[in-house]
Amino acid sequence: MTSPGPGRPRHTGPLRPGATGREQILDAAAELFTTHGYARTSTRAIAEAVGIRQASLYHHFRTKDDVLEALLTSTVTPTLPVAHAVLRVPAGDAEHAAARLYALALHDGRELCRTRWNLGALYLLPELRAPRFVPFQTARERLRQCYVRAGADVVARTGGPSQAGDLAFRLVESLVNLRADGRATADSPAQVAEGCVRLACWSGDVTPVARSGEEMLRDISAALLVPAG
Amino acid sequence: MTSPGPGRPRHTGPLRPGATGREQILDAAAELFTTHGYARTSTRAIAEAVGIRQASLYHHFRTKDDVLEALLTSTVTPTLPVAHAVLRVPAGDAEHAAARLYALALHDGRELCRTRWNLGALYLLPELRAPRFVPFQTARERLRQCYVRAGADVVARTGGPSQAGDLAFRLVESLVNLRADGRATADSPAQVAEGCVRLACWSGDVTPVARSGEEMLRDISAALLVPAG
Known part of the structure; x- marks a missing residue:
């Protein structure tokens, strides 16, 4: 999507609330885990929902379980x-x-x-x-x-x-x-x-x-x- | 497993509690849904846990959702x-x-x-x-x-x-x-x-x-x- 049509504003800000990449990942994961289910959510899907690459997600969390634990602990x-x-x-x-x-x-x-x-x-x-x-x-x-x-x-x-x-x-x-x-x-x-x-x-x-x-x-x-x- | 070793009794009775095939399916599904998770459980896995073929399961329930609904309703x-x-x-x-x-x-x-x-x-x-x-x-x-x-x-x-x-x-x-x-x-x-x-x-x-x-x-x-x- 390099050329959005006229009248369609280009997305500029972050896709997710959160001051840091980590917080944005947690928000996206929380949405997907609670609406799609934990088993049905991949780290790839989380990264996509944040608008980052999967490799960037792994910079913050080693595994999907690590993301879940951070959410639960919070x-x-x-x-x-x-x-x-x-x-x-x-x-x-x-x-x-x-x-x-x-x-x-x-x-x-x-x-x-x-x-x-x-x-x-x-x-x-x-x-x-x-x-x-x-x-x-x-x-x-x-x-x-x-x-x-x-x-x-x-x-x-x-x-x-x-x-x-x-x-x-x-x-x-x-x-x-x-x-x-x-x-x-x-x-x-x-x-x-x-x-x-x-x-x-x-x-x-x-x-x-x-x-x-x-x-x-x-x-x-x-x-x-x-x-x- | 056609020849279990000595001292290992051959399984003869039903694998599951329940008077009917339907009840045995529900028991197996209840175990798998609550211990492995709903998303992670296939109708094939349920049939295997009962000791029946998947086709026999479909005789009782059209879909996995139908099994879940029967359990919840109960x-x-x-x-x-x-x-x-x-x-x-x-x-x-x-x-x-x-x-x-x-x-x-x-x-x-x-x-x-x-x-x-x-x-x-x-x-x-x-x-x-x-x-x-x-x-x-x-x-x-x-x-x-x-x-x-x-x-x-x-x-x-x-x-x-x-x-x-x-x-x-x-x-x-x-x-x-x-x-x-x-x-x-x-x-x-x-x-x-x-x-x-x-x-x-x-x-x-x-x-x-x-x-x-x-x-x-x-x-x-x-x-x-x-x-x-």
Whole structure:
């Protein structure tokens, strides 16, 4: 296509959002993996969707599995420092403990909904059982443990069931299914976070819990932006 | 392999569980789709896993999509009559309404956990967006609507959030993820059903709700076994 017809603007900018080649590759791969399927997508197809040669893709990623791992990891790893910071806030009474669980669920849920492509839809790929993906599964398990701990601190005060934290983790991940069904809205992460608090048997008003949870997140985000030392 | 070595028993029975050829095909396909992936599985591989010729498979199913649809439909369609029967039970007070939601979630959750292969892991396949799968998606949406109605009847009495029924539907479907993570136990469906009731802001003791919900299911199962007329 060296000579596009009149009235047809020549493509000049990058085909993909992303500041770097790596980010553009990840965006293209995320689209193809979630819409065509992982098995059906070749590295050649990814390179074409970015508008680069396959050799340039290999400059950034050795294999298609490496691309998948980078995408999966991006859905969990950035949330971990926030989750750990939430758990460092003293739980105090039931309301504070509930606010921590709310804050964790709200942040994680927003991250799952924020991405351009619904990457969580790749969590159930059979390919993810390969040893190659143990690092991702380990990071996801670390996040699940944060929910288990935050949940345990609530149910210690409400008398709820011991699996409340795990159920909260599952409920937040179900935002992936809500998105896939075209039913996620801007309110979904907060609704799910409220649900998490209910799962831990918080039976009071959720409004102060939500307010305190959002405040906690704002403080944590501000603190994490300040370089240590 | 006409002459297996000594001590190696000759295979005589069917390779697959299932009373009929159709059931054996579905079992083999379910295994291959959930462990190798849908795109990576050919009808030839399914036929081989059953121990039949590909032509015999085509006697039962025209295409691989037809096999997938039969599997997906089997995860939802048998639950619909139970869900509708649950909704025909008068909701009465908050406890009865909660027991209906519990019964629906418990039955559906048990069905999702009962299958030999974790078929719900196929729900997020990009292939399912094709018009071919509209009948399955419609059946699943009908089941979701049952949760929405059962949830609405609880929150009308507890003052819970309007999305409680939808969240309950999502929480039950998350048993698929629990199974995929190797964390589902015999207690998981009941724990999830209890969680559904909490999501609808039932703040009292769950024990009577669970007992009444289980009783409801027993009555419904008995009634559905009796032929009409």
